[in-house]
Amino acid sequence: xxxxxxxxxxxxxxxxxxxxxxxxxxxxxxxxxxxxxxxxxxxxxxxxxxxxxxxxxxxxxxxxxxxxxxxxxxxxxxxxxxxxxxxxxxxxxxxxxxxxxxxxxxxxxxxxxxxxxxxxxxxxxxxxxxxxxxxxxxxxxxxxxxxxxxxxxxxxxxxxxxxxxxxxxxxxxxxxxxxxxxxxxxxxxxxxxxxxxxxxxxxxxxxxxxxxxxxxxxxxxxxxxxxxxxxxxxxxxxxxxxxxxxxxxxxxxxxxxxxxxxxxxxxx
Amino acid sequence: xxxxxxxxxxxxxxxxxxxxxxxxxxxxxxxxxxxxxxxxxxxxxxxxxxxxxxxxxxxxxxxxxxxxxxxxxxxxxxxxxxxxxxxxxxxxxxxxxxxxxxxxxxxxxxxxxxxxxxxxxxxxxxxxxxxxxxxxxxxxxxxxxxxxxxxxxxxxxxxxxxxxxxxxxxxxxxxxxxxxxxxxxxxxxxxxxxxxxxxxxxxxxxxxxxxxxxxxxxxxxxxxxxxxxxxxxxxxxxxxxxxxxxxxxxxxxxxxxxxxxxxxxxxx
Numbered sequence: 160x161x162x163x164x165x166x167x168x169x170x171x172x173x174x175x176x177x178x179x180x181x182x183x184x185x186x187x188x189x190x191x192x193x194x195x196x197x198x199x200x201x202x203x204x205x206x207x208x209x210x211x212x213x214x215x216x217x218x219x220x221x222x223x224x225x226x227x228x229x230x231x232x233x234x235x236x237x238x239x240x241x242x243x244x245x246x247x248x249x250x251x252x253x254x255x256x257x258x259x260x261x262x263x264x265x266x267x268x269x270x271x272x273x274x275x276x277x278x279x280x281x282x283x284x285x286x287x288x289x290x291x292x293x294x295x296x297x298x299x300x301x302x303x304x305x306x307x308x309x310x311x312x313x314x315x316x317x318x319x320x321x322x323x324x325x326x327x328x329x330x331x332x333x334x335x336x337x338x339x340x341x342x343x344x345x346x347x348x349x350x351x352x353x354x355x356x357x358x359x360x361x362x363x364x365x366x367x368x369x370x371x372x373x374x375x376x377x378x379x380x381x382x383x384x385x386x387x388x389x390x391x392x393x394x395x396x397x398x399x400x401x402x403x404x405x406x407x408x409x410x411x412x413x414x415x416x417x418x419x420x421x422x423x424x425x426x427x
Numbered sequence: 428x429x430x431x432x433x434x435x436x437x438x439x440x441x442x443x444x445x446x447x448x449x450x451x452x453x454x455x456x457x458x459x460x461x462x463x464x465x466x467x468x469x470x471x472x473x474x475x476x477x478x479x480x481x482x483x484x485x486x487x488x489x490x491x492x493x494x495x496x497x498x499x500x501x502x503x504x505x506x507x508x509x510x511x512x513x514x515x516x517x518x519x520x521x522x523x524x525x526x527x528x529x530x531x532x533x534x535x536x537x538x539x540x541x542x543x544x545x546x547x548x549x550x551x552x553x554x555x556x557x558x559x560x561x562x563x564x565x566x567x568x569x570x571x572x573x574x575x576x577x578x579x580x581x582x583x584x585x586x587x588x589x590x591x592x593x594x595x596x597x598x599x600x601x602x603x604x605x606x607x608x609x610x611x612x613x614x615x616x617x618x619x620x621x622x623x624x625x626x627x628x629x630x631x632x633x634x635x636x637x638x639x640x641x642x643x644x645x646x647x648x649x650x651x652x653x654x655x656x657x658x659x660x661x662x663x664x665x666x667x668x669x670x671x672x673x674x675x676x677x678x679x680x681x682x683x684x685x686x687x688x689x690x691x692x693x694x695x
Contacts (some may be wrong), residue, residue: 197476207665208465308576380518399476
């Protein structure tokens, strides 16, 4: 059981930032990744649709014999995690709770900003989780729909992107927040420019890192860590465009991706 | 037969610019529109995926008794039109050929720029059709992946959008083109700013308008025009988010949309 892989899924390439953190923190574990590139993006789709998609993918990963599943997509974590959680027999971890916990623990003035896709912000789940931990914290959400296309256009370091960041973030800064949660898996790739615009007084919380830490705790607690000295074997599946995915993945991940396979996930 | 509706489909809301031109040119005709909002965007998906989606939608529209189908999506026209055309029993019109014809007829210096999604530009179909008409014309393509999210973010008139337009278009202007084809259905909504950046010496071709004109000719030639004095009845279907679609549609169309329905198109 212990040497089985960890399943990780996202709507596309964004979840690779979570993979990256898992690979750094648990370098001996194997990963089976699924990117739903045929149906990306999830951010503007309904709860019902996202739940159907997430269930298909969880069943696909289970068919590959995973010992745990990481939902490396904020929208799927927001909309589908609770439903799927009760349906599957292995531990399942989303990206929202770990980020929410760190933000709630870290804020000094009790004012937190959340940035993400429209779906994540509208779900209000970050706010809900943070206020469960500390009801006196004020949480302000801001959807930033242009960030993902800017990252995917290779413009993370472009001055136009900095202007767009200013536009989106200024509303949060006006509310005197001291913490910003990067509530979409693409956003860590904009960490530098968001940090510059937000200034030194604002802490950035990266849920990808916090999720890897929670996964590590869950595997340790459940005695599910792989045997020491294991050689990891990662496999990447997508629902469309395996070659394009591989190119992007190789620009993000610390290891080179050898295999990327197309799979029809709708039959699961 | 003649009073049957016209079927129009797109990956999402973009095809409404084609609907708008059809409503202006053929104000008595009824339209059944399908926007594939659960699977938008099409621009970054493979030919095989787009063909499967287009076939499902064409079958759905046929089940509603349409007398003709307009593929109001450049990617679907590029990837799927030829295959679907041989499978269905009613006239089917894409947006690429009408735009290609007008561009080929209009250029004075024989140098044409095409802007569109990655899928449309990579398909090379505009270039192919234009050079079938006039092999001596030079055609330069430029994918503009940020245009659709900028339009959908309500930033069509924003200075940031103008900077992005400059970035994308300058490459074409450097090649001394005298005509630009707006090769994505969202782009007519950026017509003003693209025109300002391109300057007076460059003509903009709007395939939405040209497609409505071709539809009018096909219906006239096939004696399929509705009876004079007919009262049009339009119905809009989407695969996700009917309410959000209706809001956007009402901001574009000359009539108010009463009905928007969610439908599961995958069963067709």
